[in-house]
Amino acid sequence: MRISELAAATDVPVHTLKFYLREGVLHPGLATARTRAVYDDSHVQRVRLVRALVEHGGLSLDAVRRVVATLEAPPPSRHELLGAAAATLAAPEDQGPPQPEVKALLGRLGWSACDDGPPAVALGRALHACRAAGVPVDEDRLDGYAAAMRSVAALDLDLVEDAGSPEEAVRTVVVGTTLLDPVLVALRRLAQEAESHERG
Amino acid sequence: MRISELAAATDVPVHTLKFYLREGVLHPGLATARTRAVYDDSHVQRVRLVRALVEHGGLSLDAVRRVVATLEAPPPSRHELLGAAAATLAAPEDQGPPQPEVKALLGRLGWSACDDGPPAVALGRALHACRAAGVPVDEDRLDGYAAAMRSVAALDLDLVEDAGSPEEAVRTVVVGTTLLDPVLVALRRLAQEAESHERG
Numbered sequence: 001m002r003i004s005e006l007a008a009a010t011d012v013p014v015h016t017l018k019f020y021l022r023e024g025v026l027h028p029g030l031a032t033a034r035t036r037a038v039y040d041d042s043h044v045q046r047v048r049l050v051r052a053l054v055e056h057g058g059l060s061l062d063a064v065r066r067v068v069a070t071l072e073a074p075p076p077s078r079h080e081l082l083g084a085a086a087a088t089l090a091a092p093e094d095q096g097p098p099q100p101e102v103k104a105l106l107g108r109l110g111w112s113a114c115d116d117g118p119p120a121v122a123l124g125r126a127l128h129a130c131r132a133a134g135v136p137v138d139e140d141r142l143d144g145y146a147a148a149m150r151s152v153a154a155l156d157l158d159l160v161e162d163a164g165s166p167e168e169a170v171r172t173v174v175v176g177t178t179l180l181d182p183v184l185v186a187l188r189r190l191a192q193e194a195e196s197h198e199r200g
Numbered sequence: 201m202r203i204s205e206l207a208a209a210t211d212v213p214v215h216t217l218k219f220y221l222r223e224g225v226l227h228p229g230l231a232t233a234r235t236r237a238v239y240d241d242s243h244v245q246r247v248r249l250v251r252a253l254v255e256h257g258g259l260s261l262d263a264v265r266r267v268v269a270t271l272e273a274p275p276p277s278r279h280e281l282l283g284a285a286a287a288t289l290a291a292p293e294d295q296g297p298p299q300p301e302v303k304a305l306l307g308r309l310g311w312s313a314c315d316d317g318p319p320a321v322a323l324g325r326a327l328h329a330c331r332a333a334g335v336p337v338d339e340d341r342l343d344g345y346a347a348a349m350r351s352v353a354a355l356d357l358d359l360v361e362d363a364g365s366p367e368e369a370v371r372t373v374v375v376g377t378t379l380l381d382p383v384l385v386a387l388r389r390l391a392q393e394a395e396s397h398e399r400g
Binding site: 048078102114125130134145155175187191193195 | 309384385396
């Protein structure tokens with residue numbers, strides 16, 4: 001397809017596509033003449049990924065470039081590919097020291113996850129805020145919430161495994177990370193309403 | 201206790217406590233002299249609630265006054281009390297038309313919850329955003345996520361039932377609504393990491 005068709009297929013203006021090409025986040029098309037090139041489905045996928053990263057992930061162009069670099073020299077396992085995608089989404093302020101409370105949780109549940117990565121630091125902070133507000137989360141409750149979120153994560157990973165390409169897998173992780181959180185939060189409110197109604 | 205002791209017990213300055221008294225969100229103490237009053241544990245609880253509403257719920261003083269009015273003339277059932285507390289937390293932009301997709305979900309699951317309240321509207325919007333980003337959530341996945349959030353809601357409601365007073369129950373709802381979301385989001389990320397590691 002020509003660049004105007006790529007624009008129509010992705011709903012992204014031609015001048016933005018040219019910008020992506022110049023910035024190296026979109027790979028060049030196959031040149032058919034000095035000023036012409038054709039594009040294929042891999043370009044459609046890439047443009048959708050870049051849009052998802054920028055619009056929904058709030059990523060800078062530098063961060064997008066890191067994700068794209070990961071895709072172009074993919075790590076040997078899908079696990080590492082997803083870890084690299086997740087890492088590019090983390091905010092710099094989410095780095096911090098090991099979280100003893102999180103380490104204890106991971107130990108109780110037998111989970112292989114970092115106790116000093118961005119999610120661990122975010123969890124440590126969120127638990128601290130609950131305590132400060134007078135509603136501490138005790139170990140049993142935390143384990144219960146963790147078990148529920150593990151079943152959420154299993155659904156998340158199923159979707160990633162169903163992805164047809166590494167590109168689609170990364171887009172799924174990025175979009176799922178940023179856009180499924182509000183779905184879950186809204187479902188929690190509805191579930192509270194239903195549960196409360198049932199208990200009377 | 202005297203007002204200075206109430207300040208020490210709640211970590212809220214005396215001038216802020218006097219402001220809460222003037223604004224009617226903190227009930228008066230028992231007058232012991234023309235310019236003196238004593239306060240008890242009900243005041244400590246109330247101040248903690250007001251702080252949670254303002255700091256963590258981001259509520260305006262008007263909204264706090266509505267929550268306090270709900271507490272002072274509590275609805276007959278705990279279910280209605282919680283509904284009233286949840287309603288004060290909803291943003292005006294979260295009102296909207298009935299959501300057919302949410303109605304269908306509630307029907308499939310047999311949940312008693314509004315299909316046009318703030319959580320339903322938020323869910324409808326979040327699902328639309330996922331579709332627009334090229335990662336639609338199909339019915340099976342949505343039902344799976346909903347089941348996981350129902351077990352989260354059951355834990356939420358247990359905590360509310362354990363609350364010693366209506367005031368504590370409302371504080372738990374408000375703080376739980378605003379501060380537990382980040383806990384769950386962080387747990388989801390850790391669970392993804394653990395799940396991904398296990399699948400290899």
